[in-house]
Amino acid sequence: MCSSDLCSFDLVYFTFYSYAILFMILHPDIQKKVQNEIDAVTGDEAIAIGHFERMPYTNATMEEIFRRSHIVPMPIARKCLSNIVYRNYLIPEGTAVFFNLHTIMMDKKHWGDPEAFRPERFLDSSGTKVINTERNLPFGYGKRICFGENVARESFLMYFTTFLKKYNFEIPPGKEAPSIDPEFGFALRPHPFDVLVTLRG
Numbered sequence: 312m313c314s315s316d317l318c319s320f321d322l323v324y325f326t327f328y329s330y331a332i333l334f335m336i337l338h339p340d341i342q343k344k345v346q347n348e349i350d351a352v353t354g355d356e357a358i359a360i361g362h363f364e365r366m367p368y369t370n371a372t373m374e375e376i377f378r379r380s381h382i383v384p385m386p387i388a389r390k391c392l393s394n395i396v397y398r399n400y401l402i403p404e405g406t407a408v409f410f411n412l413h414t415i416m417m418d419k420k421h422w423g424d425p426e427a428f429r430p431e432r433f434l435d436s437s438g439t440k441v442i443n444t445e446r447n448l449p450f451g452y453g454k455r456i457c458f459g460e461n462v463a464r465e466s467f468l469m470y471f472t473t474f475l476k477k478y479n480f481e482i483p484p485g486k487e488a489p490s491i492d493p494e495f496g497f498a499l500r501p502h503p504f505d506v507l508v509t510l511r512g
Contacts, residue, residue, distance in 0.1 A: 326500045330380040335480045349476050358472050370441045371433035377449035384413035483507040
């Protein structure tokens with residue numbers, strides 16, 4: 312999502328929530344599961360950070376939003392500090408090296424069905440523990456990983472769960488399902504789409 316020094320508040324937050332809402336309206340069954348878990352954990356209480364450890368399905372859903380959106384697919388380059396031989400290829404000192412997050416998070420050999428939006432891929436067989444996150448790298452990788460990752464994750468969860476505790480998100484009647492194909496640029500973001508927001512009963 313944000314890598315190195317590219318931790319733009321507007322870019323990351325607006326785009327993440329756009330994708331979160333997009334995937335919820337495209338998968339109302341998943342939206343309902345998240346809402347049921349939120350209701351079971353929080354009841355009539357306001358959502359607090361301490362609730363999140365008891366929301367495995369919601370955490371898994373957030374991981375899947377991160378994976379499937381991969382907002383910054385090509386993070387800032389690194390530079391080789393010395394000559395490196397990798398798989399018989401020489402990468403000379405001073406070479407700019409990029410890693411492709413899109414390839415990592417859409418790798419069919421690892422994920423099996425990367426095109427599918429399936430939060431369960433991040434849950435163990437009991438559905439109570441989040442797993443399999445080592446290849447989910449929305450904040451970059453290595454020494455230049457986004458330094459705000461922990462705060463960002465808590466913020467995303469706080470707003471995401473607050474939205475779903477209070478509201479239902481649906482495709483408006485008479486409208487076609489929006490595409491998940493992104494607008495291309497340095498960051499990937501969804502095309503504008505319509506959404507019907509209603510208070511939960």
